[in-house]
Amino acid sequence: MSARVIMHADVDAFFASVEQAVNPAYRNKPVLVGGSGDRSVVMAASYEARRFGVHSAMPMSQARRLCPHAVHLPANGKLYRRYSRHVMRVFLDYTPLVEPISIDEAYLDVTGTERLFGPPLEVARMIKQRISSELGITVSIGMGRNRLLAKLASDWDKPDGLRWIRDEQLPHVLDELPVKRLPGIGQVAAGKLRELGVRTVGQLRSLSSSLLEQQFGKSGAYLYSASRGEGNDGVSFYSQPPLRKQVSEETTLAEDSADLSALHTLLLEMADNLARRLRKQGMLGRTVMLKIRFPDFKTVSRSVTMLQPADTWQPIYHSAVELLDKLGLGGRSVRLIGIGVTNLSDQTADQLILFGDESVAQAGKLDTACDELILRYGDGVITQARRLR
Numbered sequence: 001m002s003a004r005v006i007m008h009a010d011v012d013a014f015f016a017s018v019e020q021a022v023n024p025a026y027r028n029k030p031v032l033v034g035g036s037g038d039r040s041v042v043m044a045a046s047y048e049a050r051r052f053g054v055h056s057a058m059p060m061s062q063a064r065r066l067c068p069h070a071v072h073l074p075a076n077g078k079l080y081r082r083y084s085r086h087v088m089r090v091f092l093d094y095t096p097l098v099e100p101i102s103i104d105e106a107y108l109d110v111t112g113t114e115r116l117f118g119p120p121l122e123v124a125r126m127i128k129q130r131i132s133s134e135l136g137i138t139v140s141i142g143m144g145r146n147r148l149l150a151k152l153a154s155d156w157d158k159p160d161g162l163r164w165i166r167d168e169q170l171p172h173v174l175d176e177l178p179v180k181r182l183p184g185i186g187q188v189a190a191g192k193l194r195e196l197g198v199r200t201v202g203q204l205r206s207l208s209s210s211l212l213e214q215q216f217g218k219s220g221a222y223l224y225s226a227s228r229g230e231g232n233d234g235v236s237f238y239s240q241p242p243l244r245k246q247v248s249e250e251t252t253l254a255e256d257s258a259d260l261s262a263l264h265t266l267l268l269e270m271a272d273n274l275a276r277r278l279r280k281q282g283m284l285g286r287t288v289m290l291k292i293r294f295p296d297f298k299t300v301s302r303s304v305t306m307l308q309p310a311d312t313w314q315p316i317y318h319s320a321v322e323l324l325d326k327l328g329l330g331g332r333s334v335r336l337i338g339i340g341v342t343n344l345s346d347q348t349a350d351q352l353i354l355f356g357d358e359s360v361a362q363a364g365k366l367d368t369a370c371d372e373l374i375l376r377y378g379d380g381v382i383t384q385a386r387r388l389r
């Protein structure tokens with residue numbers, strides 16, 4: 001069997017590029033996409049705007065100061081969804097193994113597509129060519145034998161990049177790469193590595209696995225293998241999950257309990273799990289149900305419908321706590337507690353992000369980032385502060 005070839009394809013400055021593709025007057029001009037309220041952030045900045053130091057997730061007010069002549073546009077979710085679907089369809093023309101990571105990026109397993117479409121670089125060129133001619137936007141593509149390498153490669157010479165990190169170049173091709181470029185390395189980890197005298201991936205490789213584990217705990221193993229260009233090569237099938245009517249979780253307590261704070265912690269865990277399941281299925285839930293069973297097996301349930309459908313833990317958790325408060329345990333013990341989310345729709349959160357208020361969008365982004373970390377490091381890495389207490 002030939003070695004695996006994983007591709008990471010990522011549209012360049014997606015929302016801003018779509019706006020420029022649709023409206024020729026915006027081409028070659030700095031474009032900022034995002035709201036205009038006090039708390040608005042930049043959802044996308046064209047490369048012309050990035051030259052002024054603007055980047056996405058920056059407060060819009062700051063971006064406007066840096067680049068006052070930029071074209072400032074509200075997000076047009078419907079339009080971006082349409083482009084996203086088209087991009088994903090192009091990917092699917094070359095392999096059924098397409099795993100979308102966000103609205104504008106995906107991993108593709110192109111191992112063995114050679115007979116049909118030619119060598120991997122040829123496949124990458126065809127995809128780039130089609131997206132550019134059919135949609136008028138550019139995509140950066142990176143390839144390697146695993147997801148880590150593919151992602152590093154696609155970031156390498158963005159925009160409109162194309163790079164294949166080949167096995168025989170490993171691990172030394174990564175030597176000069178700043179450690180910050182490794183996925184999952186945030187400010188804190190980068191700072192800690194700097195204290196250890198490590199700025200580049202090559203320097204990171206010189207640290208022993210025991211030192212890394214001692215300094216970074218569970219993530220130490222990731223750093224050790226990432227510095228060697230090793231990583232996960234799995235890509236899941238892109239499929240439409242069947243539309244479900246509800247998702248729910250319940251827990252029977254080890255001991256009957258009336259401890260509100262312990263119950264809140266359980267609700268938080270369940271809300272987090274449910275939100276993750278919703279996101280995985282691309283669904284939003286609008287109604288939250290709380291189920292309580294008392295030691296005498298009497299069971300009650302209460303529900304509340306939220307103002308906005310959600311796929312993040314915060315609104316689900318807060319609704320469940322509110323229901324519990326209303327129910328008023330009055331010191332009674334609880335045997336079982338559960339949450340259900342119903343009234344599901346299969347809109348994806350992206351639509352909500354684009355149309356809803358930005359605090360919801362931010363929560364969504366944070367949760368998606370957490371999902372990625374959990375995928376990468378396994379469960380238990382990310383825990384809300386409350387659970388740690």
Ligand SMILES: [Mg+2]
Binds near residue numbers: 010011012013014104
């Ligand atoms: Mg992108």
